[in-house]
Amino acid sequence: MALVQTLHTPEPIDDFSGWLAAFMQTSVLIELAALGLCILVAWSLVRGVRRTLGLQDARSIWLGQRDLDGVLFPSLLLCLAFVARHLLATVLSVTLLKVAIPVLVALVAIRVGVKVLQAAFSKAVWIKPLEQSISWLAWLLMVLWVSGLLPVLLNELDLITWKVGSSTLSVRNVLEGALMAGAVLIVTLWVSAGIESRLVRNASGSELSLRMAISNALRALLIFVGVIVALSAVGIDLTALSVLGGGVGVGIGLGLQKLAANYVSGFVVLAEHNVRIGDSVRVDGFEGVITQISARYTAIVSKSGRESIVPNEMMITSRVENLSEFDVRLGQSTSVTVGFDSDVELVRSLLLQAAQQQALVLSDPAPLVNLSNFGAYGLEFTVDYFVANGDVGLAAVKSDINRAILAALRAHSIGIPLPQQVLHQPRPT
Secondary structure, three states, rough: OOHHHOOOOOOOOHHHHHHHHHHOOOOOHHHHHHHHHHHHHHOOOOHHHHHHHHHOOOOOOOOOOOOOOOOOOHHHHHHHHHHHHHHHHHOOOOOOOHHHHHHHHHHHHHHHHHHHHHHHHHOOHHHHHHHHOOOOOHHHHHHHHHOHHHHHHHHHHHHOOOEEOEEEEEEEHHHHHHHHHHHEEEHHHHHHHHHHHHHOOOHHHHHHHHHHHHHHHHHHHHHHHHHHHHHHHHOHHHHHHHHHHHHHHHHHOOOOOOHHHHHHHHHHHHHHOOOOOOOOOEEEEEEEEEEEEOOEEEEEEEOOOOOEEEEEEHHHHEEEEEEHHHOOEEEEEEEEEEEOOHHHHHHHHHHHHHOOOOOOOOOOOOEEEEEEEEEEOOOEEEEEEEEOHHHOOOOHHHHHHHHHHHHHHOOOOOOOOOOOOOOOOOOOO
């Protein structure tokens, strides 16, 4: 492995007494003091960087939520410990730092893998088991490295081979290729997470949707390139992918027409800006607010909390009413019936005042009261008014107006007639 070959591999110590004798030397105290100084310097540098940049984002890969939580601290500590080991090696026999270097390498690998996965897939349920797997693998490799068993194990695995076409693969090649693939994918996810954070910063509405689409496309492209590099590292002939690519093209042309149409429609929706995140729309009889526009679907949430997942093809081929593009003033009416002997002008004045005293009722256009009908039980009046913002709840506004009308009518002793029926009974013969 490249990392093992680049860094110094500790010399294996055959028994526990050798380990104990090596760590009982007086020079270990000097190494311990040097390691403590490295920790203090690394912590001070990370704290200074955080204060200088003013970063408080818990999702930051480099700094994390706390000073010691990100990738920057173990990376700086590894560099400082590496320098300290080389400086002390010129004057004394180094033991502690030889073990500390592999431990810090494993810590850096764990931090990078965990932080990148948390930033790229923050809501995925499989992140925790994968993070634990990365930790166990890194610590296992560290133990094998420190004990000196890693080169021996790799040489044994290199002897187990098999033929794949014209190539000869071994277990060592496959394991190294898998680690290379994981490292490449982590790097590509890290780069894509950084690009996404910069693209979506200070963006909103249609601009946010378009930037998210660009970010997703770049992530897919980077992961594709990473997979190609990983396959090359394993030793798979990439010319065989041309046949696979042709098959995928035929599959898209035949069986994946709807899926491809949804992806194409998604980019059309984002590019034309006809609908945006935050718009109130009505699609196929479902009315709500757009909360997400992805490459494949659009998520719409109604006022009752129900969510509808609408394929992007429907956003292009079906009728979509964008309620946010029209006048935000929403009209509403309520009606009341009073007795035939009531003062019409007084009732009209009371109903008008009941509507005007509501803060959410617009004065332009002003509320309007009409004697709309001569009902079976009394005079029917209708109050028409406009509300500035329908998001506040039209039912609540109507309820407040009805309560004000009822209170005004009662204050002036104007009754609301009850339904009446006249029963005609024939005289007995």
